[in-house]
Amino acid sequence: MLIPLLLLGISGLWFAWGILTALWSPLRTIPGPFLSRFTNGWYFWRVVRWQFQVEQVELHRKYGPVVRLGPKRFSFAEPEALKTIYGHGTDFSKSEWYSAFNLPRPYSIERWNMFATSDSKLHAKQRRPFMSMYSMSSLLSYEPYVDECADLFTQRLTEFAHGGKVIDMGHWLQCFAFDVIGLMTSGARYGFLDRGDDIRGIMGALEGMIKYSTAIGIYPRLHPYLYKLQTLLPKGPPSGMNYATSFVEAKIDEYKSGKNTPTTQGDGAAQTFLAKLFNKHRENPKEFTSYHIFAAASSNIVAGSDTSGIALSSILYHLIKYPRCMIALREEIDNSQRQGLLSVRPTFKESSDMPYLQAVIKEAMRLHSSVALPYERVVPDGGATICGRFFPAGTVVGVNPYVQHRIKSIWGEDVEEFRPERWLTSKKDQLALMNRHWIPFGSGSRTCLGKNISLLEMQKLILRIVREFDFKFKEGSSQNWKTENFWFDKPKGWQVEVAVRGKGITEEPVTD
């Protein structure tokens, strides 16, 4: 009897505390769902339905540019907020939500990953030694790996076309993205493109791990306990995490033992990440430790596979949905082809010189960003004024790219329309405004390290498959795909028919 009474008492006190802090809070006038005033439980409950981005847009339509998501958690849909929170010279560190993407303390100090590091100075120190490997000038050394996977991908599409098979295109593009990143990182493909199987459950394990982190990040103090608890279970997110990391470690061991040394390929310019990482380690083993090798190799796989797969899906999905744009892109490709400007395996340089292709990629990533939850940051000491409101230090604030990419004062009335032309015909000022607020790769000092690599993959593969194949949504299927948003907003079961170009499928106009 004593224990239930005690529990009741504690819950009562906790409840009363929640109500009092909500009433006293200087931010109490900021609107939002009623329960979000008292608890982060409301946010947790909505996020684990994996569709929060849609709800967040609605919340901003209902409540305005600043919306409460929790007692000390706020979302912004106002152009000016981006500069204040993520802009140059600001010191808004990443929120504790990100800590669930790493091992809990004290292990995380030894085994850091820069994505989850919150302290800005520490993050800058961790990021600096890797930057050259992800720069534009390094891209040439990764290009042959993309070509090798694009060869296989087009081979698979040809087989599907001849077999008249309907395919889950989202899954196959994910297979491409995983194999590319595996190959350019370690010199070996996982083998996803061979049969389309989720080899050893890698994709499922990563998805489980990210779902766990996204949900538990809302209650980061639970992470150490849940992590410990779940390592005792045979299955669950940590075992997926362990599997993903042991896979990387195995590749590093193979490399060390000399079993895996394809540092060059094609014309000899190719060089894997592992080769670059080991070279750096040999030059300065004290500063660039073996942990640096592991950190970069594993973050490539976790951060660079699903994200690129989703972006590729978004590009192709929108091109199929809007045949007008597919035709326009084809015209650009065919013109370049006629002028002898395109190789059999189009190069990054060739694809960079195609303005409509560039516009298609940007527009697809605007309408469907691979990441679609807020990039959360913490208001620094002294507090900050955002959108005319003062927020005390410690408040969690964030902008969701999915919401940002639908603000009419930036993009115009047709925000929901896929219109690549907006990137080609807008006036200079308008274009600058759009570019500043286009944030699928993040914003500020924490932007994506792998942006150039993903552009390399997207430009080369999309150009090639649009040149060589026709695509159509599966007969009778909806033209509006379903996605699941667990930080990565991933298409689910998106069925497509493929034909070798000009040999089968007729394009039908879109009916929205």
Ligand code: HEM
């Ligand atoms: C279309 C593809 C991609 C998208 C949309 C994307 C998106 C993002 C976003 C939004 C962030 C920052 C999130 C935040 O502020 O919380 C990020 C960070 C990061 N991404 Fe990507 N990414 C992509 C591809 C890649 C690739 C291919 C790699 C590696 C090869 C990569 C490696 C990283 C790393 C290491 C970080 C952490 C950077 C840091 O904290 O300094 N990403 N990415």
